[in-house]
Amino acid sequence: MTLKERLGREWLFCDGGMGTILQAKGLAGGELPETWNLTRPEDILDLHCSYLEAGADIFNTNTFGANSLKFPDDLEKIVEAAVDLAKQARVRTGREDAFIALDIGPTGRLLEPMGDLGFEEAVEIFGRTIRCGAAAGADLVLIETMSDSYEAKAAVLAARENCSLPVLITTIFDASGKLLTGGTVDSVTAMLEGLGVDALGVNCGLGPEQMLPIVKRLTEVASVPVIVNPNAGLPRTENGRTVYDVDPDTFAGWMEQIADLGVQVVGGCCGTTPAHIRETRRRVLEKPFRPASAKKRTVVSSYCQAVEIGKKPVIIGERINPTGKKKFKEALRRSDVEYILGEGLRQEDQGAHILDVNVGLPEIDEPAMMETVVRGLQSVLGLPLQIDTTDIEALERGLRCYNGKAMINSVNGKQESMDAVFPLVRKYGGVVVALVLDEDGIPDTAEGRVRIARRIYEEAARYGIGPEDIVIDGLAMTISSDARSAGVTLETLRRVRDELGGHTILGVSNISFGLPRREIINSHFLTMAMQMGLSCAIINPGNEAMMQSYRAFNALYALDDNCMDYIGAYAGTTAPVGAPAGPAAAPAEGKSPSGTYSLAACIERGMAGSAEKAVRDLVGKTDPMTLINEELIPALDRVGQGFEKGTIFLPQLLMSAEAAKAAFEVVKETMQGEDRETRGRVILATVKGDIHDIGKNIVKVMLENYGYEVLDLGKDVAPEIIADTAIRENIALVGLSALMTTTVVSMEETIRLLRKVKPDTRVVVGGAVMTQEYADAIGADCYARDAMATVRYADEVFGFA
Amino acid sequence: MKASMRDPKEVLREADRREIRRYLGYRGREAEPAVEEAIDRCREDLIREAAPRAAYRRFELEKGEDGSLVLIRPEEAGKVEEMRILSRDLARNLEGCLAVYMMAATLGPGPDRLVRRAEILRVSHTVIYQAAGAAMAEAWCDAVNERIREEEKAEGLFLRPRFSPGYGDLPLTCQKDFMRILRMDRDLGIRLSESLLMTPTKSVTAFIGVTDQPGRACLSGCAACGAADCPYRKE
Structure with a gap:
């Protein structure tokens, strides 16, 4: 019978731990477990056989980390050997009924935007392993130990696009019932069922006892069969060895409780052994089997909520x-x-x-x-x-x-x-x-x-x-x-x-x-x-x-428990809450009510809300350009000078900048189309390899406040993109940021390229590791120690100094 | 492996406010009222959004012929070499140690998201989240460190100061060993970028030496660092 004929219709059992057993067999630090498919095939074969003899119906190839990032050259050899060993095990044990699961673990890298691995890149990495495993004769794809829903999606898409095998997936929840990236049982289930997986569930991270509440929720929301593969308890270390304490008998006892919740597939993960699986199988088989039922819930989800x-x-x-x-x-x-x-x-x-x-x-x-x-x-x-x-x-x-x-x-x-x-x-x-x-x-x-x-x-x-x-x-x-x-x-x-x-x-x-x-x-x-x-x-x-x-x-x-939302929104407010003030409500006099600060003071103190209000009182009575040049800019300048002298610090400088920005926005509205004159256009970028862009963003805010138009190219930007943009937009000043010594090299490369293709463009550099000496060594025109220094240099370049 | 600790959120709450101001460049001064207020709000956001986790493992320490440090894990099949490091500065830090811990601690992805949101709505808060997040990560590491210290104290042993990849000549490449050995990926949700930086960014890895000699003078923190003109250096 095929897996699809059996899945969800009868109890099925997965195998147990693999990595933990290989470690006990002497897998050295830094040695990739998958290499044993080639170097110690007998050990892998023995392990498969022991799980098949223990009664596993679905068993994993030794391919958890087999991907092109770790095995760029011999991936196919590793995966083919893995599937072949699984086939041999099936023959050796006479378990031709068992299903070979092509085991797919996470890539080990984090996807964009938090990390630097592209989504489509991840799909292709998984795709290569899956194409190979399917061609070699795996019966299903088992994606497991996923702690990031985005990576899980990449893996499922790869499986659906590269083979026609059933796709099973288990993710790793923590004791609070969340993925490490924040997903909940509800959000993950909605996404995975939407992608058409054949079964889903949970593995690793926790022992069976800690998994109970998570499994309970899974059975309440999932319409497809549910898989549960816990660790043999929570790990401890003894002299550098990782130890899992829950013995086969205790483990099986918990698995009985999990079976009672209405799951369909059970097995083990880290620390579990053939003995755990054998005992679990013996006891769970006596339990009544309940097929998964369609829940008919209408759910949409994000990475963290449903x-x-x-x-x-x-x-x-x-x-x-x-x-x-x-x-x-x-x-x-x-x-x-x-x-x-x-x-x-x-x-x-x-x-x-x-x-x-x-x-x-x-x-x-x-x-x-x-x-x-x-x-x-x-x-x-x-x-x-x-x-x-x-x-x-x-x-x-x-x-x-x-x-x-x-x-x-x-x-x-x-x-x-x-x-x-x-x-x-x-x-x-x-x-x-x-x-x-x-x-x-x-x-x-x-x-x-x-x-x-x-x-x-x-x-x-x-x-x-x-x-x-x-x-x-x-x-x-x-x-x-x-x-x-x-x-x-x-x-x-x-x-x-x-x-x-x-x-x-x-x-x-x-x-x-x-x-x-x-x-x-x-x-x-x-x-x-x-x-x-x-x-x-x-x-x-x-x-x-x-x-x-x-x-x-x-x-x-009665859709708001104890009217809490209502009270939360309106307690202590007076009607009409936040209703747009009619013309009559606007202050008619130029004078601020007593006790409030002047516009300049609001900006210097970094009070964005008050600055916005103050400027609303002034527009209409004062010419917009006069407001900008005689109120806003001087206030901003005083803060900038204080920063340069060391009497005002970065947070205050930025809060003032934000207050000024809020004020500018109001003035701009009243100028109706006639835009504030731009002092000049500047490219900002964090260089290739560097994913830190807070410094760059600070510089951006300051430059914009001083009237510069910023073309923000973002972080991890290749030299070619910066050079191309500089040429296309005819940019006179480029600002580059680097946080790490290792990426100063990219900065140097960018400057070299700019010199070659756009020699009239000036380059200002900054960032945590940057110094005047570094800047000189890589041929920058200016080293800016902070955001104000960049503004001053821009003023110099564009003739406003 | 996973530390069962004091309430981690309590630890974050106790992160030193002076430390936050120091990271912001205030060097012992009070911040402006609007900034102090913003620090309060950002601290609350961070405590709410943080998901502190930690892991550590202890290894026997041996010296290789070439002077490299060798971390040993005993298995049924015999002693297995877990990791080998050639670093003069780490070797000096671990001089006379019989064992070494590898530890990793993180505040989780929440703080990074707060920073990203602030980049869009309020850039001023990005620096405050960064500063308060750094102080909290430090406090969380100290708490984990303290827990290890207590465990070793029970055996009559003492700890050396933490030593992280990137300090002195200890290369960032050993972050890969931390990832593998502490299973930082699946247990802590920490991943490495191609350039070996950790995400979430509020994460720390370190070696901690174990010795039977108490109180051997050993510089730590800012005093051990060569960057004498660092603006954040403690006096």
Whole structure:
């Protein structure tokens, strides 16, 4: 029988520890265990045989660390030998029924953005091992000991793209129930099931006793079979030897309890031996077997959290979208990702649960931008994302690089749309927003819309996509053109909930297009929609009226325990909370209320909020350029001089810079188009090999405040990119940062290249290890000891000194 | 292997505020009120987001013919050489030691994420997170170190000061040995970049010598470092 015929239908047993046993057999420090496939094959063969004789049904090839990073030259030889030894063991023990698992462990490197291994690079590393193992005759791929969900995703994709074998995966949770990178049982399960794994579970890290609560949660949320491979307890060291204490009898006792939780596959990891597996098998076989059951939960996830749809309405932040936003469009054109990330972080703080991500603009490369923004967002925030695009390539790029199970916005009832979107949902997983329109347009009755919803469910089912992974968009359209439209939308929501048992979503604010004071209509419509079962509201979480409706609804509907969210948001505030002040509310007099600081004082003290307020009082009464040149810049200068003299320190300098920046923003708004004159354009980059860019970012803030436009090329930047940009943009000054002695070499290389191809460009260098001597030795034009020194040098280069 | 310790968050909370200010360049001075306030907030964020973990292992120490240090692990199959290091400065630090610990400690990925967020919204906080994070990592290492000291004290043995890769002539390449031996990847969530830097960045590895000679004078910390003009040097 094949694995797929047996998996989830009967008890199956994995083998136990391998590395710990090889160590006991004398594996030397630094010796890679996989080399024994070639140098000591008998030892590996013996180990396999002992596990097969103990009753393991699924046993691992000795390929945990077999990847092209560790074996660039003889990977294929190592993997083929490993599979061959497993085959021999099967023959020698007469266990032809057992399944050879191609064992895949982590690469040992950390993926971008926290680390320096590219996602696609990781997919290819896993792919090479998997192609080889599958060709050699493995029966399944077992990805194990994954502590990073992103790396787990790379491995699963590699398996699905490079072979047709079943894919099983186990990750490593700590005692608090989290991956080392922060994932939870819920978030990891959502992502892996979305990617179509055949079974999932947990291994290593903990003993069976400590795993109990994690396994319990796994069995509650997983719809595929659950695998549990614990260590023989928690490790101790005795004179440098690692010791695992839980003996086979005790281990098997715990495994009985784990079996009772309703798992389907059990085995062991570090410290477990054939005796552990034999005893576990004997006792678990006596337990009743329960197959895994479909949980039918609607869940999206990020690297660290899962959001369930359908219990309590969910807020989807709509601000990452260029429609009608001049600044956002500009940011997209300039590839100013930081601006977009800022929009994301603000919405997270304002209470969004999921963020919609739309970066569509005709003149940009949307697929590339989608990937960049998705990667950027998931590096700074923990909210699940909703990939919002009509460009199928952009959709795939976003889904592929996403570290979790995304929401997808959107599919609709047109055959063409379903043909394009559903294959991607099937491959990458996701909860897809389905618009109830088709080739004939948008039906103007609820009946018509529900009919399309049914058809979308049916078509999705043909791809194996269940109704739980679909959220129906009832389509809110403005009541200013059709007075009945709200009624049709609300009735659609109700019928999807009551008749189809489905979940719903709306872009709420569309309802008021063309009307004045839109938030009045919007916030009331939101309440009505939630009353009709709306599961997800796409809104601006920064709009207080909408959030008031949302919080009030939850409190009134017993969806807010003890009204805690409501109280947390509004206790101690007075109505109307944060409502935009009407014109009458703005201070009419030029004088600040007593006790507040002047604009210059706010900047010098680093009080961004107060500086912003102070400048709002002044604009309109004072010429913007006068404000900048006579208030802002002098204040900033005083702080800069204090810093140079050593009376003011870096944090204060930066806080002042931020206060000044906030003030500049206000002034800029009032200047309407006539931009502040740029003093000059400067490239900043942290050089190749160096991933520290705090210093560089500090310099950036200071330069921008002094009126320079900064082309920030980021960190780990190759010399060619810096040189190319300098030529293309005709840049007069390049700033390079390096933190480590080892990367000063890259700095030197960059300078050499610049001298050759763009000799008129000046180079200023800085960074923790940099000194005047170093700077001279590598041929820099200037050594800047800190951010202010860089500003002074830029002033010199551009003639402002 | 994994240290069971005092409540790690408590350890982080006790990280010396003066130390944070020193990393920020204040050299014993009070910071400005707005900065002091920001330090308070950043400390709370760090304590909330940090996930401190640590691991250590003890090895017998022998000298190779070429003067290299050899770390030995006894196994059923006999003594196994775990690691061999040629470093004059580490050898001096471990002079007269009969055993050596390898330790690794980390605050986890949380602090790095806080820094990254601050880069987007408030650059001023990046330096404060860095400074407070460094002080907390140091405090966490001290706590782990203290735990090892107590274990050895029970045997009548004493510890030498910590010595980390990158100190003196001890090369960063031995970070790879720390990774492998302490299983930093799967137990602590620490990985190495190609240039041998650790992620999460608030992570520390070190050797700690074990000796039967108490109180042999041995410089540690800033006093042992050659960088006399370092702005962070303790007086």
